[in-house]
Amino acid sequence: MKKPLLLTLLASLGLAAACEVPVFRFALERWPSDPLQVEVTADSSVGPEGEAALKWLQNKVEGEEPSNLMVKFLDPDGPIDSRGSIRLLPAGAPPGAPNVRPLWEGSLNEANARRLSGSPARAAIGKQLLEGTSAVWVVVSRGDKDADDKAVQTVSRGMNRAMQQLNLPSGVIRPEEAAQRLAENPQATMDDVLRTKLPLRIAFSIVLVRADDAEEDLFREMVANLSPPEGGPGEPLIAPIFGRGRILSPAPASMIDEDRVYEACAYLCGACACMVKQQNPGIDLPFRINWDAHIEPHLASIDRPLGIPGPETVQYGAPQAVVVPTKPAPKILLWVALGLALFLPLGLWLGKRLRS
Numbered sequence: 047m048k049k050p051l052l053l054t055l056l057a058s059l060g061l062a063a064a065c066e067v068p069v070f071r072f073a074l075e076r077w078p079s080d081p082l083q084v085e086v087t088a089d090s091s092v093g094p095e096g097e098a099a100l101k102w103l104q105n106k107v108e109g110e111e112p113s114n115l116m117v118k119f120l121d122p123d124g125p126i127d128s129r130g131s132i133r134l135l136p137a138g139a140p141p142g143a144p145n146v147r148p149l150w151e152g153s154l155n156e157a158n159a160r161r162l163s164g165s166p167a168r169a170a171i172g173k174q175l176l177e178g179t180s181a182v183w184v185v186v187s188r189g190d191k192d193a194d195d196k197a198v199q200t201v202s203r204g205m206n207r208a209m210q211q212l213n214l215p216s217g218v219i220r221p222e223e224a225a226q227r228l229a230e231n232p233q234a235t236m237d238d239v240l241r242t243k244l245p246l247r248i249a250f251s252i253v254l255v256r257a258d259d260a261e262e263d264l265f266r267e268m269v270a271n272l273s274p275p276e277g278g279p280g281e282p283l284i285a286p287i288f289g290r291g292r293i294l295s296p297a298p299a300s301m302i303d304e305d306r307v308y309e310a311c312a313y314l315c316g317a318c319a320c321m322v323k324q325q326n327p328g329i330d331l332p333f334r335i336n337w338d339a340h341i342e343p344h345l346a347s348i349d350r351p352l353g354i355p356g357p358e359t360v361q362y363g364a365p366q367a368v369v370v371p372t373k374p375a376p377k378i379l380l381w382v383a384l385g386l387a388l389f390l391p392l393g394l395w396l397g398k399r400l401r402s
Contacts (some may be wrong), residue, residue, distance in 0.1 A: 065218030065237035065318050068246075069326070070180045072318040073289025075241040079114040079337060080137035080323075080330040084162070087120045088130025088154055096103025096130055099159035103132070108292075112162035113334040130154035134162060134268075136329055149268045149331075161264040167255050168265060171287055172335045181288035182253055182316050183307070186269045186296075190280030191255040197282045197299040205250035205306025208315070212248050215317040224326035237316055237321065241343050248315050250286075268331060269296050276301060281362070286310055291333035 065072070084103050087095060105112040115134075133151040140146070142179050143346050171182045183201045187194045219227045219239045240246060255262050255269075273283050277298025284307075285296035294310060322328055 047246045050222055065235070065321060066215040066219070067240060067318055068180075068218065068315050069318050070288045071218075071240065071244075071246060072177060072321065073323075073326075074244075074294060074337075075341065076290055076294070076321070077323045079290045079333065081114055081116040082137055082149070082330065082332055083135045083139065084115050085120050085133040085135065086117055086130060086154060087122050087133070089122065092130050092154060094210065095156060096154050098156040099132075099154050102156065102159035102163050104162075105230050111334050111336045111339075113332050114330065115332055132158060132162065134332070147271065148212050149271055150264055152264075161261060163332050165262050165265050167253055167262050168291070168331070168333050169257075169335070171253055172291065172333055172337075175288065175290075176244075176335075176337075176340045178246070178247060179249050179251055181286040181294075181311070182251050183284065183286050184253050184255055184269070184293075184296075185299075186255045186283040186285075187257040188280050188282055190282070191260055193280055193299060194254060197302075198254060200299065200302060200304055201252055201284060201307050204304040204313055205252075207304065208308050208311030209248050209250060212312055212315045214246065214315065216319070218246070233338065242341055243368045244341075248311075250311060252291050265331075269293070270297050272329065273298065274301070275339075279382055281336055286314065286316060287331070288314055288328075290337045291335070292333050293330040293331055 067075075086100070086103070092100065100117070101107050102110075103115055103117050104281065107113070121158065130153070132154050135146055136149055136150045150162060167184075171184070171338050174182050183205060185194060185197045185201060216232065217231075217238055221243060222238055224236075224239045228236075228239075255266060256264070267283065272293065273285075273296040277283075277300060281298045281300060285293050286300055286304045287293050294314075294348050
C-alpha cells in the first residue's frame, strides 16, 4: 500500500493559515537560501587543481553568480587522497558530524566543485522559478527510458489536474492593491501582501535529468541521497523544486502517483500555514544563483493614523496612505463622559461650601 507522501509532514504545520501568500511565493520572496556546509579535508597544499576547486566552492570564479555553499576546512585524521576530499552536508548539520548522511561526497577537484555548486539543469530550474513558475517537477533518470516516460506522464497528469482545479488563496494581496485592501479588511496584515510584481499564477513544469548527462552527475546523486531506499533498479526519482531551490520529498516513481503529485501541488499553492522556514518540509539544494539580485522588491509605504491598530509599517513601493476610519465610542463611555461633565462641577462647589 502506498503511503500518502507529505501528509505526515504537512500535518505538523497546523490547521490555521498564518498568512494568505501561497507557499511557493512565500518561499521565493521571504526564505533566504540556507547556507550548505562543504567540508574540505586536505593537506596544507592542495595544488593547482585544488585551488581551482576552492574558487568554485568559495564563490571566487569571475563572472559566476554565488552559490549557497559555505566552506569548512578540516584537518585530516589519517591518510587521505592526495587531492583532498569534499563532503556536502544538509543545512543545520553540525560540523564534522560523522553520523550525518552527506548530500554528496567525493574528491576535491575543479569538475566536482563546479558541478556541486550548480549545473545546467539547476540553472534552468532557477530561471523558471524566477519567472513565476510555482514549482518545477524534476524527474531524475536512472537509465530506464520507459520508466522515465511513465514517470513524466504521471507527473504531467497530476500537475495538469492541479492547474485546472486549484485556486490561489483569496486573501493574498498584490502590492498595488495593498492600500485599499488593508484599509477595507482589518484582519489583513502585511504578511498577506506580495513583495514582488512577479506574475502570481498556478503553473508547473517538468525537467527530465538524463542519466547520461555528466554535468548532472552530482545533482542526480544529491537527489538520490535524499530519497528513501525503496525503488527498483532503473526507477527514476521524482520531486518538486520551489522557492529558492528547495526540494520537497524526493521519492522513487513507484511511490508517486497522480494523487500524490496533486497533493504536493495543493500544498505549494495553499496559504502558508507556517512562516518559519525550518518548520516546513523540504531541504535546500546548492544553486549558483544570486536570488536577491534577481528578485526586485516592489515597495509601498502603508501608513495608519496613530493609535489605530493595524499592520506594521513596511516599505512596499510608491507611498500610499491608508485612511482607517475611527470606530464609534461604545455607549457606556458616552454616559461616563456625560456624568463627569454634570457632577464634577457640583462636587467641586460642595467641597468649597464644606471648607467654608
